[in-house]
Structure formats: structure tokens, C-alpha cells
Amino acid sequence: MTHARTPASALAKAPELARLFAEGAAAADRDGRLPVDNFRRLHESGLLQLVIRRDRGGLGGGLADAVRAVSTIAQGESATALILAMHYIQHGQIAIESGYWPQALADRLVRSSLERGALINAAYVEPVNGSLAHGAVPHTRARRVGDHWLLSGHKKYVTGIDGLSWLRTIGVTDEAEPRIGFFLVPADAPGIRVERTWNTLGMRSTSSEDVIFEDVRLPLENFFGDAPTAEGLRNSPFDGIWYLLLVAAVYHGIAQAARDDIVRFAREHAPGSLGAPLASLPRFQDAIGQIEVWQTAARRLLHSIGRDYDEAVSAGNADERLDGLAADASVARLAVIRDAIQVTSLALELAGNRGVSRDNAFERYHRDTLAARAHNPQAHLTRLNLGNRALGQKRVTPLRDGAAQADRIEALVP
Structure with a gap:
């Protein structure tokens, strides 16, 4: 311990x-x-x-x-x-x-x-319906049999499955009036099968495999946060802020590793034709200066929003500040990931042939940051929400099961 x-x-x-x-x-x-x-x-x-x-x-x-x-x-x-x-x-x-x-x-x-x-990690995304951010009712179903549920479904991109003890997944009950909610599932429960599908450009070691539930038996109390399916999922309002900020922090850290490596490379590598370290070249000084701009802005953004959140929780007024904190966290995620990709791309370019060699980490850093673009919600949805917030309106995505339904815009101000 x-x-x-x-x-x-x-x-x-x-x-x-x-x-x-x-x-x-x-x-x-x-x-x-x-x-x-x-x-x-x-x-x-x-x-x-x-x-x-x-x-x-x-x-x-x-x-x-x-x-x-x-x-x-x-x-x-x-x-x-x-x-x-x-x-x-x-x-x-x-x-x-x-x-x-x-x-x-x-x-x-x-x-x-x-x-x-x-x-513990979440298991939300499905092969057909994708993410609930796009308005689909999950195909994962729970049948009530006496004093327990039998959960069946298929989830994709369950990050860390080889090391998890718990899964928090989303499903719909088979009741006369179906409910949508969360199920807490032991990762070693009978009826769980892992399909090895994760073969990606970056973040290759995350074990983000498919998970199949086949009549997984769960106590009734393992179903929570539920609501009638027609009303949609009841997400905790605090969940999104943690998710947005911490996902961004992952890629900021990767970019920081690329920054540290390219600084070390520039200081230590001295081509024979130059007769001095690469750090003596204005081109390298300028480029590494730009990396400092990106990384410093990202670090300050992440830490300041984290502190604002903690202060709001300590003061007991987090509920009142949730909307603003969530918007700030959305901005941070977009900006930090964008800049992390730029940092790793520039570091790889500066390293030249060594940058694209698998014997060095530069190409891995860049592949890993490119994978950040796959995280939900996608960038265009985040920008839509931020734009509608600025315009005093919100985009509502109705839950749907099958036929597509158009999003609608609701005014927040007269």
C-alpha cells in the first residue's frame, strides 16, 4: 500500500x-x-x-x-x-x-x-449507433429475470479492457416502458468476451478493444442514473468537465515529451558540416520558441480551469458555474489537442531523418497526438455547441432508434 x-x-x-x-x-x-x-x-x-x-x-x-x-x-x-x-x-x-x-x-x-x-472505465460506443452524442438509442439491452438483469450488447473502443476491473456501460431495459441508464459491470463477469479489433495509427497500447456482453448477470442495484428512454440519458453534469480536461491533459503531456526531446536533440546534435549544435541555428531557436508558446498556453489553460473547478466545488457554487466551466473545458480540449498535434509535427520535422525513424520517439509522439482527433465529441460538434451558446440558443439532439431525426435549435434568450 x-x-x-x-x-x-x-x-x-x-x-x-x-x-x-x-x-x-x-x-x-x-x-x-x-x-x-x-x-x-x-x-x-x-x-x-x-x-x-x-x-x-x-x-x-x-x-x-x-x-x-x-x-x-x-x-x-x-x-x-x-x-x-x-x-x-x-x-x-x-x-x-x-x-x-x-x-x-x-x-x-x-x-x-x-x-x-x-x-474503471466507461464502455459507451457501439458498432452501429456509434456515440450517444449523435442521438442514437443504444442497442445494448437488459432483460429483467427475477432479482437480476441479463445484459447483452456490443461496445467498441473500451480503453484499457485488459487492465480493468469495472465497466460502466449504457443500456436500455426491456420493460413495457423502457428505461435508459448505466450498468456497473465487473470486467471479469461470466458472459463477457473481448474481441481484438484495436489496430490503429496511434495510442496503440491502450487495449481499446471491442467488448461483447452475452447475458451478463447483474444485480438489479447495478442499474442507476436511469430515465424513461424518451427523456434521454441523465448524465452527471460534472462528468463532462473532467472528461474534456483530462483527455486534453493526456495529449498535452505527450507534446511535452516531444518538446523535451527536441530541445535535448537541438542542444546535443552537432552536424559535422555545421561544427556547432543545432541549437545555434536561428531556425531551431524560432521553431522551439513556437513550441514554447503552444505548450505554455496549453498548460496555463488546463491548470487554470482545473483550479477554477476546484474552487467552485470548495465554495459550494459549482452548480451555478457549471455552464461556464463546461464551455471553458470544451475550448481547452480543442485548443490543447490542436496545439499538441502542431508541437509533435514540428518536433518531428526538426529532427529530420531521425524524426521518422522508429528508433526514436518523435514519430510515436506524433502518431499518438493524431489519435486525439478520434475522441468524442468531435471538434465540429464542440464548435457548434460553443457557437450556439454564444448566439443564445442550444442544439437539441433527440434520441432515436432507427430513423434519423433532425436536430432542432431552441432559443435560450428572447
Whole structure:
């Protein structure tokens, strides 16, 4: 068990862990293999328990602490950081104690994380309907049989499945009046099958495979956050802010690793024809200066929004500030990922032939940041929502099962 007693003491261990994780990053990427041992070390360091409340046995860290941890770990190994981010999203929501998570389920998740480092992630996307952001009712169905549910369905891109203990998935009941909601599923439950489909350009070691549920037996109390299907899913309003900021923090960390490597390369590499390090060239000075602009702006944006969120929670007025914080987090995600891609692209270009060699990390950094574009919600949907917010209106996507329905615009102001 960890000796960390405060968020600061756990975070102080993150840089050394990142250096350790970096030693296996290239092999994990090459083999498309999740570096599961990294999570044992995260548990031992206290970082897995970072955002669990103190009165539950955790360290009591907030969103700003989570941003720092994720960004630092991403500098060493990107898949580990992404799965850590997804774990924090669920536990950060529990820590708010808004009544969204049933107490018994929250207690079980917290206890398993503290005792054995159990990881949790969401499993929402489906092969046919894709993401609920596009307005589809999930095909995953739950049949009630006596005192339990039998859950069946197919989910895609379940990040970290080879290391998870829990899945939070979305499904619809087979009742006369169907309900849509969340199911908490043990990842080792009978009836779960993993299909190896993850073969991508970047983030290759995230183990983001397909998961098939075939009559997975669950207690009735493992269904929560439910509403009539016609009303749509009841997402926790806090969920999105954690998700947007922590996903962005992953790619900021990868870009920071590229920044550090290109600075080191420029200082140390001295071509014979030049007779001096590349750092002496104005072209390199200018380009690395531009990287500093992108990375500094991204870091300040992520950390300031994280602090604003934590301050709002501490002051007890987070509900009042949710809309503004969510909009800021959406902007941060777009800007940070855009700049991370630019950082890794420029670093690769500056490194020349070494940049595209698999013997160096530059090309992996760039491939990993390009993969950021696949995360929901897609950039154009985020811009639409931000634009409509500025225009005093909102876009409403009705849930649908089959036939397409057009989005509608509702005015927020006269």
C-alpha cells in the first residue's frame, strides 16, 4: 500500500514513474500491448487514489491535481495516462457526492480501488449507433429475470479492457416502458468476451478493444442514473468537465515529451558540416520558441480551469458555474489537442531523418497526438455547441432508434 498521505506527496512521485514507464513505451507501442504493470506502480505510489475523498480513505485531490498527474504520466507512456484519466473521471464524479452514484456502488468501487488498485472505465460506443452524442438509442439491452438483469450488447473502443476491473456501460431495459441508464459491470463477469479489433495509427497500447456482453448477470442495484428512454440519458453534469480536461491533459503531456526531446536533440546534435549544435541555428531557436508558446498556453489553460473547478466545488457554487466551466473545458480540449498535434509535427520535422525513424520517439509522439482527433465529441460538434451558446440558443439532439431525426435549435434568450 502507498505511503503517500497528501496529493502533493503522490504527485511528487509522478515524474520518476513517467521516466520508468518511458523505458517500456516503445515496446508497448510496437506490440500493441497494454503495459499493465504500470498500474500496480501507480497504485503503490498513491496516484490511483489521488481524487478519492479523504473521508473514504483517499488523498482528496481535485481536478487540478488530476490534470497534473495525467499530463506528467503521459510524458512517459501515453496509454497509461489515458486509462488513468478515465479512472479519475469516474472517481472524480463519486467524490462530488451529488447523489448521482448510488452509495452502495460508490462504496464498492472506492474500496476496490483502495485495496487492490481496481480500475474503471466507461464502455459507451457501439458498432452501429456509434456515440450517444449523435442521438442514437443504444442497442445494448437488459432483460429483467427475477432479482437480476441479463445484459447483452456490443461496445467498441473500451480503453484499457485488459487492465480493468469495472465497466460502466449504457443500456436500455426491456420493460413495457423502457428505461435508459448505466450498468456497473465487473470486467471479469461470466458472459463477457473481448474481441481484438484495436489496430490503429496511434495510442496503440491502450487495449481499446471491442467488448461483447452475452447475458451478463447483474444485480438489479447495478442499474442507476436511469430515465424513461424518451427523456434521454441523465448524465452527471460534472462528468463532462473532467472528461474534456483530462483527455486534453493526456495529449498535452505527450507534446511535452516531444518538446523535451527536441530541445535535448537541438542542444546535443552537432552536424559535422555545421561544427556547432543545432541549437545555434536561428531556425531551431524560432521553431522551439513556437513550441514554447503552444505548450505554455496549453498548460496555463488546463491548470487554470482545473483550479477554477476546484474552487467552485470548495465554495459550494459549482452548480451555478457549471455552464461556464463546461464551455471553458470544451475550448481547452480543442485548443490543447490542436496545439499538441502542431508541437509533435514540428518536433518531428526538426529532427529530420531521425524524426521518422522508429528508433526514436518523435514519430510515436506524433502518431499518438493524431489519435486525439478520434475522441468524442468531435471538434465540429464542440464548435457548434460553443457557437450556439454564444448566439443564445442550444442544439437539441433527440434520441432515436432507427430513423434519423433532425436536430432542432431552441432559443435560450428572447
